[in-house]
Amino acid sequence: MILSWRRLRASRGGNKISELLDGNLQTEITIPTYFRCPISLDLMRDPVTLSTGITYDRENIEKWIEAGNQTCPVSNQVLMSFDQIPNHAIRKMIQDWCVQNRSNGIERIPTPRIPVTQYEVSQICSRIAVSTKRGDHKSCRELVGKIKAWGKESDRNKRCIVNNGTGCVLSDTFYSFASSNISIEKHADLLKEILSVLTWMFPLGEEGRLKLGSATSLGGMVWLLKSGDLSARQNVVVVLKELLSLNQRHIDSLAEIEGVAEALVKMIREPICPKATKASLAAIFYMISPSATSVRSSTSRFVELGLVPLILEILVDAEKGICERALGVLTGICDSKEGREEAYKNALTVPILVKKMLRVSELGTEFAVCILWKLCRNDKKDENGVLLEALQAGAFQKFLVVLQVGCGESLKDKATELLKLLNIRRIGLDCVDSSMDFKYLKRPF
Known part of the structure; x- marks a missing residue:
């Protein structure tokens, strides 16, 4: 051959x-x-x-x-x-x-490592469980480090580790040492190591989710989010994002912990990497979702911390994934009166939202239209000049394109209502943007 x-x-x-x-x-x-x-x-x-x-x-x-x-x-x-x-x-x-x-130019293939076996994973999980009961911090850290090393060797190893209940064992260990009578700072290295492994173990089993989503474990994560190094903070927000997506109870428990809002906003204001920023925005999105019990207090706190102008600054030149999440968070914030007031104050709000329509993704467009709908609907007299500003930014033409390219019923209703509101204001205004791209419009034949 x-x-x-x-x-x-x-x-x-x-x-x-x-x-x-x-x-x-x-x-x-x-x-x-x-x-x-x-x-x-x-x-x-x-x-x-x-x-x-x-x-x-x-x-x-x-x-x-x-x-x-x-x-x-x-x-x-x-x-x-x-x-x-x-x-x-x-x-x-x-x-x-x-x-x-x-x-x-042919490269010698390296000698492959022998994949980890189910028996080896079960054995090390048993040893971690025993060490956890004894409160042996040092032994647990060594064993977790071995699991971490196995996972780095191959995806095959990761699958074997995940499929043998390791996530539940590590969640129990995290809970046990986070709730220890000894200062959490004493166990910080072990907790960081566990979180670095848990980032690729979701979804966890029911028992693991209960342990990791408990107030005790969440408290330990928030402590690391405020006091840990960059790597630890990144792992915390990734785990929180995954955890909050699984159960509403975790969201309510997290919202009750003091300092969590400040820590999440800091992760966005002082970004570590795109992955951490996306995870932080996702965590905030869950916390201000309509189904959250403490949504009002959470939203108010995020507004007080200056999240609205921070998100608008991010939207100026952020990549697609971050834009989608940022728009999602702004959608939730604009459900509240104080959130809308902050949006009205900022000169970037309307121009940025109109610009992002049809440029990010279908989901991004849906979020942008939804935000504008909330702002305009609650400002029908146009006291804040939102309608006029939207017209001048070319929103009328973009809403027409949104209806043309096809969308869900909810988005169609919002776009139609906005067009009616804007049509009243556009009389006598030269709001047609000659640079507007109509390539998405359907042909009449």
């Missing part, structure tokens, strides 16, 4: 091929058929043999089995066992072949 390999130079990471040595140079290299996975036809990096005697690359055969297949892809025999035996002989031959062809 002949396969064309471009001469490439390995990247600094060592495991990836990244750039051409010579864009016009190609070398034909013969790759032995038995070095290639029968499923992907790529060079095998971690060859394993099934009970049928056929060798595959581990990643490919695992995907085949996880998809529900119970037969060998090549022989079509029913697999009596799903055990995958590492084929060290083939792997060594492939590595030697790579070394021999190094001059052609």
